[in-house]
Amino acid sequence: MRLRITSSLALYLALGIGIAAAADAQTVDAIWTAITGSGTPGSSTITAANGDVLDMTIFITAGPGGVREYSNIALSFDVNLDDELDLFPSPGTSANELSPGFSNSLDPPSLTETDSSLGMSGSVSPFDASNAPNPGEAPFNPFMIGMIQFKVANVSTDGIDAIVGFNPPGGFIFDNAGVDVTATYTFNAATVDAAPPPIVPVLGFGGLAALARGLGVMVLMARRHFRPTISRWLAHARI
Numbered sequence: 001m002r003l004r005i006t007s008s009l010a011l012y013l014a015l016g017i018g019i020a021a022a023a024d025a026q027t028v029d030a031i032w033t034a035i036t037g038s039g040t041p042g043s044s045t046i047t048a049a050n051g052d053v054l055d056m057t058i059f060i061t062a063g064p065g066g067v068r069e070y071s072n073i074a075l076s077f078d079v080n081l082d083d084e085l086d087l088f089p090s091p092g093t094s095a096n097e098l099s100p101g102f103s104n105s106l107d108p109p110s111l112t113e114t115d116s117s118l119g120m121s122g123s124v125s126p127f128d129a130s131n132a133p134n135p136g137e138a139p140f141n142p143f144m145i146g147m148i149q150f151k152v153a154n155v156s157t158d159g160i161d162a163i164v165g166f167n168p169p170g171g172f173i174f175d176n177a178g179v180d181v182t183a184t185y186t187f188n189a190a191t192v193d194a195a196p197p198p199i200v201p202v203l204g205f206g207g208l209a210a211l212a213r214g215l216g217v218m219v220l221m222a223r224r225h226f227r228p229t230i231s232r233w234l235a236h237a238r239i
């Protein structure tokens with residue numbers, strides 16, 4: 001439980017409104033909800049530098065029928081095998097399974113966390129919970145099902161880096177009536193891009209004029225310093 005849940009919860013409440021307003025379909029989303037660097041949290045895409053710590057929150061946005069159960073939802077990251085992200089602080093202590101409003105987990109409330117490396121993607125799974133035998137809607141919509149914390153290791157701007165889906169296969173989402181509505185959900189991806197390099201100030205005309213004045217002063221001072229020296233040298237050479 002080392003995630004910065006308090007700050008992320010505040011952001012979640014703000015995000016929840018935005019996601020609900022933007023979504024007209026049932027989705028499962030991976031949203032960047034906090035960063036120690038200069039990137040802007042609040043969407044599925046963020047810019048980051050190596051060493052930044054990132055929080056990702058997985059949300060379900062339910063349809064009108066609500067959600068009574070979900071099972072085997074998983075996150076895969078570094079899906080193009082380039083080790084951009086490391087589980088932080090370490091595999092096994094980087095993720096939390098959250099299910100506000102749900103009465104029980106479908107399996108022991110634990111997660112398997114596997115870090116990525118060069119040539120291998122990483123994963124966190126399974127996120128799952130149920131309200132049976134007393135179905136009822138979660139208190140928020142969208143609602144969080146989990147959080148994962150990463151440290152950025154080898155950032156690159158290369159498209160999708162993380163995807164949510166089912167792992168192991170056979171996962172499902174049931175609505176409050178117990179109907180399997182899995183096929184009506186869209187699972188969205190997340191991306192981390194390289195932060196742009198620091199901006200180098202560009203001299204305008206004013207700056208160039210000031211630079212020219214400064215150089216003029218330096219030339220003048222050099223002349224004053226070296227003229228007598230040269231004169232003395234010439235006088236000495238004539239002797």
Ligand SMILES: [Ca+2]
Pocket residue numbers: 083084085086087115116117122153
């Ligand atoms: Ca890694």
Ligand SMILES: [Ca+2]
Pocket residue numbers: 097105107108109110111125126127128
């Ligand atoms: Ca679980």
Ligand SMILES: [Ca+2]
Pocket residue numbers: 084155156157158159160161191192193194
């Ligand atoms: Ca990337």
Ligand SMILES: [Ca+2]
Pocket residue numbers: 078079080081082084156158160161
């Ligand atoms: Ca990548």
